[in-house]
Amino acid sequence: MRAKFDMELNVLNDKLLEMGGQVESAIENAVKALANKDLNLANEVFTSDDIINSMEKEIEDMCLRIILRQHPVASDLRLISSILKMITDLERIGDQAQDISQITMHLVDKNYIKDLRHIKEMSEIAISMVKESINAFLVKDTQIIKEIIEKDKRVNDLFYIIRRELIDLIRKDIENSTQAIDFLMIAKYLERIGDHAKNIAEWALFSITGVHKENI
Numbered sequence: 332m333r334a335k336f337d338m339e340l341n342v343l344n345d346k347l348l349e350m351g352g353q354v355e356s357a358i359e360n361a362v363k364a365l366a367n368k369d370l371n372l373a374n375e376v377f378t379s380d381d382i383i384n385s386m387e388k389e390i391e392d393m394c395l396r397i398i399l400r401q402h403p404v405a406s407d408l409r410l411i412s413s414i415l416k417m418i419t420d421l422e423r424i425g426d427q428a429q430d431i432s433q434i435t436m437h438l439v440d441k442n443y444i445k446d447l448r449h450i451k452e453m454s455e456i457a458i459s460m461v462k463e464s465i466n467a468f469l470v471k472d473t474q475i476i477k478e479i480i481e482k483d484k485r486v487n488d489l490f491y492i493i494r495r496e497l498i499d500l501i502r503k504d505i506e507n508s509t510q511a512i513d514f515l516m517i518a519k520y521l522e523r524i525g526d527h528a529k530n531i532a533e534w535a536l537f538s539i540t541g542v543h544k545e546n547i
Contacts, residue, residue, distance in 0.1 A: 336401045340410070343393055344469055347414060350386040351465040354421050355458050357383065357428035358524060362454040364432055365517065366447050368439040376432035383425035387418045413468070413538035420527040420534075424461065427520040427527075434513050444500055444507045445514060453489045453521040456482050460528035468535035479532040486525035493518040 357376055364372035394411050397403065403411060460479050467475035497511040537543040 336397070336403070336407070339393075339397050339401070340407075343390065343397070343411075343414060346386070346390050346393065347417065347465060348469070350383065350390060350418060350421055351461055353379070353383055353386060354424050354428070355461050357425055358454055358458050358461070358521075361428040361431040361435070362447075362451060365435045365438070366451065368435075370436060370439050373432040373435040373439070377429050377436075380425050380429040383422055387422040390418050391415060409541060410538045413534040416534045417465075417468070417531045420530045421461075424524050424527045427524050430520050431517050434517055438510070438513060441510065443514075444510050445496060449489050449493050449496075450514070450517060450521065453486055453493075453518065453525070456486050456489075457521055457524045457528055460486075460525060461531065464528055464532040464535055467532060468538060471539045473536060473539060476532045476536050480529055483525045483529040486522055490518050490522040 357379060360372055361376045363369065364376060394415050397411060398408070401407075460482050463475050464479050467473070467479070494515060497515050500507045501511050533543055
């Protein structure tokens with residue numbers, strides 16, 4: 332029975348990795364579509380959210396079947412419960428990548444009022460946070476989790492930098508306001524993605540230690 336249970340957990344981990352990879356691609360492609368004014372890629376990100384939603388449902392169903400059939404002990408139940416929480420955050424990250432792509436669809440035919448340096452940096456950090464949080468869960472490494480939480484502070488700092496830049500642009504020319512709001516929304520979605528990635532890391536911590544948050 333234990334061997335069968337471990338096999339099912341391995342399949343579950345593989346599915347979690349697959350969903351994480353899909354979410355990472357969604358963030359990367361959403362920002363790439365923005366940077367390259369690529370309407371086709373923006374549409375691709377927008378429609379790919381259905382794939383992420385399906386993955387969430389599949390993993391959720393697998394978790395519930397394991398709980399019903401295997402009656403896991405406390406530590407195993409904690410692990411499965413963590414996965415259920417993590418996929419909720421992954422699905423929301425997918426939603427936010429979709430939101431970014433939707434804004435891009437309205438921007439592709441416009442001259443941008445600002446460079447995308449900080450937005451690109453935010454997305455790169457957020458992608459690494461998602462990838463590393465899932466890895467921390469799989470290898471049970473609390474040090475990685477501490478590093479992820481530190482990275483979230485940089486994402487927050489970048490959001491405030493972008494916000495200040497956009498406010499300055501509006502002050503200089505009120506005609507910039509509509510596009511400034513669009514870019515502010517994009518930065519806010521990336522900031523939320525960082526928050527969700529941090530949540531995933533905290534659920535990884537819970538799966539390892541039984542404590543959801545830790546003073547770091």
